[in-house]
Amino acid sequence: MRTYYINNGKENGGPFTLSELKNQLIDKSTLIWFEGMDEWKYATEIPELQPLIIPISPTIKTETTPKITTQEEASKKRFRIKKSYYYLGLLFLAIFxxxxxxxTIQTNKQKELELLNKETQFSNVKIEIQQKESNEDKIQREIQKxxxxxxxxxxxxxxxxxxxxxxxxxxxxNKATLATINKDLENAKEYKILRSEDSKEEQIYTIQEKINNSNKTIDKLDNELNRLFLLLETIH
Structure with missing residues (x-):
């Protein structure tokens, strides 16, 4: 005996015999399948099920009342207004x-510029300090010099x-010595007792040599003294 399976659009049912299908309220939109079929078919496509199909009454169309239309239009209008506010809010957020x-970019650039100016000022101050230190070192060296x-x-x-x-x-x-030698020379010239002429001349010659040497020494010392005085004047 053939058994049938049905699908009312929500769930499957069956298996049912042909007599059991009478109680399943089959209409033309009900899908039927039984063993041997390749796919589900509507009940209207199966001949033996034609007497079991319940006719569906036509749907009564009702006109929408103006009140409902007005509410829908008001709802749509509010939606459009809300949507406009939404896009306006997005635009405001984008601009903000x-x-x-x-x-932020301008502030960062301003900070970078201020930092650069501070670094430049610091560098200038550092160079100025170094120059002052260098000048002070030069002054100190000049003072020491x-x-x-x-x-x-x-x-x-x-x-x-x-x-x-x-x-x-x-x-x-030397002048005192020269004075003594000069006296010795005078004495030698005047002294005549117990002395030959040759001895006298030799004594005079010896004394004269001493006088010459003393004069040379004195002249040399005078020259050195003059040079020392000149040299002393050149020293400041």
Whole structure:
């Protein structure tokens, strides 16, 4: 005996015998399948099921009341208004975001410029300090050089002054010696007892040599003294 399966658009049912299908309220939209079929078919396509099909009454069309239409239109209108507000809000957010980004970029650039200016100022101050330090070092070196020069000049003056005093003393001593030798020469010329003429001449000659040597020594010391005085004048 053939059994049938049905589908009312929501779920499957069956298997049913032909007599059981009478109680399943089959209409023309009901799908039927039984063994041997390749696919589901509507009940109207199966001949033996034609008597079982329940006719469907036509749907009564009702006109929508103006009130409902008005509500729908009002709803659509509110939706359009809300949608406009939504896009307007998006536009406002986009503009606000763009302004915020531009302000951020401008602020960052301003900060970078301020930082660059501070670095430049710091570099200028550093260079100025270095120049001042360099100038101070030059001044200190110049002061040290002058002090050293003054000390050297003082030592030279002291040395020359000391030598001048020594030369003066030597000149005085040599002049005193020369005076003594001159007296010896006078005595040698006048002294005649117990002395031959040759002995006298030899004694006079010897004394004369001493006088010449003393004069040379005195002249040499005078020249040195003059040079020392000239040298002393050149030292500042």
């Amino acid at each position: 975001g763009a302004v915020l980004i531009l302000n 002058r002090i050293q020069s003054q000390n050297d000049a003082k030592r030279k003056r002291d040395s020359i002054t000391l030598r001048i005093e020594e030369v003066k003393t030597l000149i005085t001593q």
